[in-house]
Amino acid sequence: MPLMLKPGTAWSDAYGRCADLAPEAFNDDRVLNHWGGIWHRDGRTTPAVTPVDGTTIAGPPRLDRSAAARAVHAAVDEHRRWRHTPVAERAARVSAALDAMEAHRDLLSLLLVWEIGKPWKLATADVDRCIEGVRWYVDEIARMTDGRVPLAGPVSNIASWNYPMSVLMHAMLVQVLAGNGAIAKTPTDGGLSCLTLATALAVREGLPLTLVSGSGSELSRVLVRGQEIGCVSFVGGRDTGGQVATSLADLGRRHILEQEGLNCWGVWEYSDWATLTGQIRKTYDYAKQRCTAYPRFVVQRSAFDHFLAAYLPAVQGVRFGHPLAVESADDPLPELDFGPLINNAKVKDLADQVDEAISKGGVPLFRGALDDGRFLPGQDISAYMAPVAILTPPRSSPLFHAEPFGPVDTVVLVDTEAELLAAMNASNGALVATISCDDTRTATRLASEVRAFKVGHNTPRSRGDREELFGGFGGSWRGAFVGGELLVRAVTQGPADERLPGNFGNQTLLPA
Structure with a gap:
């Protein structure tokens, strides 16, 4: 059955309600x-x-x-x-x-x-x-x-x-x-x-x-x-x-x-692959157009076959399309992982980066198709992009060192802990990172050397709400940290000798 726009949700309906209100x-x-x-x-x-x-x-x-x-x-x-x-x-x-x-x-x-x-x-x-x-x-x-x-x-x-x-x-x-x-x-x-x-x-x-x-x-x-x-x-x-x-x-x-950073998800000495599949699916929320998205997976080479078996079902299950398209007027709005990217220029730029990365040696692990999306008959789909995953992107590619801000994952294989940390710190600072590792002590030790403000153990991290603090290291942040009480301190004056927690280029002061 062809899809239709949910009645009452057209742009003209929304704008008319704004003008009335x-x-x-x-x-x-x-x-x-x-x-x-x-x-x-x-x-x-x-x-x-x-x-x-x-x-x-x-x-x-x-x-x-x-x-x-x-x-x-x-x-x-x-x-x-x-x-x-x-x-x-x-x-x-x-x-x-x-x-x-x-x-x-x-x-x-x-x-x-x-x-x-x-x-x-x-x-x-x-x-x-x-x-x-x-x-x-x-x-x-x-x-x-x-x-x-x-x-x-x-x-x-x-x-x-x-x-x-x-x-x-x-x-x-x-x-x-x-x-x-x-x-x-x-x-x-x-x-x-x-x-x-x-x-x-x-x-x-x-x-x-x-x-x-x-x-x-x-x-x-x-x-x-x-x-x-x-x-x-x-x-x-x-x-x-x-x-x-x-x-x-x-x-x-x-x-x-x-500012942005390349948030990385490291996989080292890990075995809970079913949990990872569900977590990978969630990383595609809003087509990874988030400052805390995870577009890079750094994976232990000896575990790559298990990782791939966990990864592919996750990315294949992603649902995308027109956010207001329904089969009948009474249907609820669809539950999608993402809709369009912010504009069609971004789609073209990202598609060009993907093509270049593959032409220079990157291996396409997965390439979705727009045919898998939910769209209205004849609608403009130029701002939509299906998920893509690339193994070992070339170092010359922007996808190697920068956040793509779109549904594109890159996977880098490593053999040693030193290589894992180097790959996870590729962008000189990030906002969040995660290490999937069975051993808590090993994960804690590795996390201490990852240049991200928040590092999760077997769980993703986010910007956070309410009392949770937020900031970044390296090139991902400049100035006062925020979140919880720090947000209020950042926009008020305290004692004359007060030093605000933050990353100020030549020095970083962490909150207590």
């Missing part, structure tokens, strides 16, 4: 920027299409540098007023904003499906993690800010498109909870309408949020080097993160720069 932020023909406590019909709108099926969707209203500077000055004024708001009132207002977001959770989730291609289950999880995570901070904020004061200026947030709610909006709400104004640049590749709706619900409760759109090259000087910015929080790739770090080098400004 928040007409101050959504006009019939465009989305607005928010700064100075007012929604502004400014900026140059640019066309956008969803990666889901090529449908035209709302594009970002891009400000130029001078307009962004006015928005930042207005945010500074808001910050200076807000920082004197009692903590109990801040908590009450943030709680009211969370109540509103929870009431419209399904609409926020549907926007994420259309804008960044998340399957329904993962989209709702993104929204839920934001709401539930910030509620935990509401309960803890009085204790966490005792003896501390807000920063001198607002926090400027520049984040990638993959987690608009659970990373970007979560961070902004904690920042205002701690007494700061918060500025965010809408990710260029997606999340505009979801973030705009969440911002609209929050500013109705009096929260000092600024949301603007524009190109990074145009706005960087204002959002990164602006004289009155109190802290820069960045989530994204190493190239852009390196540019931000360079811009901040002579300012001595508080910063949190989360």
